[in-house]
Amino acid sequence: MVSRSIPNALTIAGSDPSGGAGLQADIKTFSALGVYATNVITAVIAQNTRGVVAVEPVSVGLIRTQLDNLLDDVEIDTVKIGMVASREVAQAIAAALARRRPRWIVLDPVMVAKSGDRLVDDEGLRAVRDILVPLADVITPNLPEAAALLGTEVPRDLAAMEAMVGDLAALGAPYGLLKGGHLPLDRCPDLLWVPNATRWLDAPRLRTRNLHGAGCALSSAIAAHLAHLPPTHPDVEQAIGDAKQWLLQALEASDRLTVGQGKGPPNHFHAWW
Structure with a gap:
């Protein structure tokens, strides 16, 4: 086998014509962090920085064909899974990745856009929870997504976040980052869980206002950092922390961009431009 110094990453996600979220955000993030980006599209979304106006899911047959065709040819080191709209799509993704298991799978359970627009129905939500969460190494729900996965109320304070983590971990992913940005605090505390432990990342x-696609960028940054870890004794916690720091810098540099009239994107290439 030919030795590769540049890992290959795959994003499985919906599109965003404004380039700030979804597939496009993942490709930018992978590229900025030194991994080669490949993609499988799950939905075509008509949206801009102000909101979503239409969602057209890609057929499960075409998603399956995209996956099989790509994975038959390209050795994938790390996968980020974003928008999954149906149980059939979740099953197709799980089957394809089970046959050609990459080193790392990161799941961002995308259900609601930053604008508040719902992107998946209840059946799609259950499919993500039952089929994809147990497949993932890392999941990255925000508070509304975590509440949807568990069928509970959205946490309103840090204690409620802590109380939720055990139930999230029990869904099957050994690592996760519960994002606390929805809390009305002057900080953004995220709660990391690893096997048998939790830690706050503040x-x-x-x-x-430039938060459009921030969650997509964070999950794909985690996938990229994981791809660079050595095969022996990989430090998953460090990769997640590094990804969070990268996103903070991308948000700090976001005002250098002028994209749209609503919520703008992070500056994925802040270290390059």
Whole structure:
């Protein structure tokens, strides 16, 4: 086998014509962090920085064909899974990745856009929870997504976040980051869980509107950092922390961009431009 110094990453996600979220955000993030980006599209979404106006899911047959065709040819080191709209799509993704298991799978359970628009129905939500969460190495729900996965109320304070983590871990992913940005605090505390332990990862709350696709960028940054880890004694916690720090810098540099009239994107290439 030919030795590769640049890992290959795959994003399985919906599109965003404005380039700030979904597939496009993942490809930018992978590229910025030194991994080669490949993609399988699950839905075509008509949206901009102000909101979503239409969602057209890609047929499960075409998703399956995209996956099989790509994975038959390209050795994938790390996968980020984003928007999954149906049980059939979740099953197709799980089957394809089980046959050609990559080193790392990161699941961002995308259900609601930053604009508040719902992107998946209840059946799609259950499919993500029952089929894809147990397949993942790392999941990255925000508070509304975590509440949807568990069928509970959205946490309103840090104690409620802590109480939720055990139930999230029990869904099957050994690592996860419960994102606390929805709490009305002057900080953005995320709660990391690893096998048999939890730890708070804190960050300042930035005064920016440019949060469009921030969750997509974080999960794909985690996938990229995981791809660079050595095969022996990989430090997953460090990879997640590094990804969070990268996103903070991307948000701090986001005002260098002028994209749309609503919620702008992070500056994925802040270290390059």
